[in-house]
Amino acid sequence: MQAGTKGTELVKFFFALSEPIRLEIIRALLSAKELCVCQIVQAFGLSQPKVSFHMRVLREADLVLWKRRGRWVYYRLNLENPMLRAVLPFIEEGMEVSKIQTTACEVGP
Amino acid sequence: MQAGTKGTELVKFFFALSEPIRLEIIRALLSAKELCVCQIVQAFGLSQPKVSFHMRVLREADLVLWKRRGRWVYYRLNLENPMLRAVLPFIEEGMEVSKIQTTACEVGP
């Protein structure tokens, strides 16, 4: 996804979702209302900079929102994004039903 | 999109759409019922192997169907793909209305 690309928004959107780790993070965020970086790090056994890198891609594609609370940074899906909403059913597909978020849940440190 | 990836189908789908040239080809196929490679080459001023490369990515993501007729190979959108159908409205967005296919049209050599 080189710089100066036209139609960037759409390209960024698809690009962000075209990576297995990022898709898994999206799925995790679908199950948990929100997650801080350390939870994602632990859940997937990834390095922290790696997770931060991918979260940035997701952020810049407008797929997630973030908020700092104390020392932690929490990420959650940007469900206001209509494109995300359009593809979520396909991302959910194959997920265990039990893992799909139906109600808010307490998470995190 | 490294080899041996899990959840390949979805990743391939998003990956195929995460590239400006491929998105433009999708848009062109939306306007023209079907296009042969030489038409895409001419329409965008791309080299033939480049177009073939991108068409293969689109094929392997199940986004397009192809058929040889004589010496020409024609590509068209795989509108049976439900994921493609889900995102098409967003891909159309910003396209000139006049370019959006409403009826079949005669194209090609």
Next chain:
DNA sequence: AGCTTGCATAAAAATAATTTTATATGAAAT
């Protein structure tokens, strides 16, 4: 059959994305 056209594919070269390693920042704790 031999030529030409349209296209796929392979190999090499160029470019871009990801991962790792190292460092910086903001917030709380001591």
Next chain:
DNA sequence: ATTTCATATAAAATTATTTTTATGCAAGCT
């Protein structure tokens, strides 16, 4: 004020994708 923790960001190293260049193949023409 210093230290510690959680995380972002930068730089370097690695890996993947894209582009270019070269070649091969199928189909029609002469």
